[in-house]
Amino acid sequence: MNAEFHPEAEEEFIEASLFYDLQLLGLGEGFISELERVTKLLVEKPMIAAQIDETFRRLPLNRFPYSLIYSIEPERIWIVAVAHQRRRPGYWRSRIER
Numbered sequence: 001m002n003a004e005f006h007p008e009a010e011e012e013f014i015e016a017s018l019f020y021d022l023q024l025l026g027l028g029e030g031f032i033s034e035l036e037r038v039t040k041l042l043v044e045k046p047m048i049a050a051q052i053d054e055t056f057r058r059l060p061l062n063r064f065p066y067s068l069i070y071s072i073e074p075e076r077i078w079i080v081a082v083a084h085q086r087r088r089p090g091y092w093r094s095r096i097e098r
Contacts, residue, residue, distance in 0.1 A: 001043055001046070001075065001076060001077065002043060002076055002077070003039045003042055003043050003070075003077040003079055004076050004077070004079065006078070006079060006080045006095055008081070008092075008095055009079050009080055009082050009092075009095075012081065012082040013035060013082045016031055016064075016066060016082060016084075017031045017032050020064075031061075031064055031066075034061050034062055034063060034064060035061065035066075035082065038059060038061055038062075039068070039077075041059075042059060042068065042070060042079075043077060046072045046077055047072070049068075049070070052069070055071050056069055056071050056080070057069070057070055057071070058083075060085065065084055065085045065086060066082055066083060066085060067081075067082075067085055068081070068082060069081040069083050069092055080092050080095050
């Protein structure tokens with residue numbers, strides 16, 4: 001199984017890493033490393049995070065106020081958002097095709 005990012009989640013990831021790099025050189029790289037660590041953890045242990053509804057789970061990052069919002073599908077971990085924990089809760093639901 002592998003992890004795949006929704007295109008808008010990938011955009012959020014890039015924007016956040018650029019923002020952190022503007023704050024302090026190298027901090028963006030720290031964000032990227034943490035996101036990679038958490039993504040690898042999801043692939044190894046997909047059930048690790050708290051369920052937020054019947055389909056989606058939320059796993060917070062360490063050191064950064066972001067969470068990965070994802071679903072477990074037969075062939076992949078589908079990451080639909082790299083969501084800031086204090087902004088616009090649930091905004092990512094518009095990305096879901098039902």
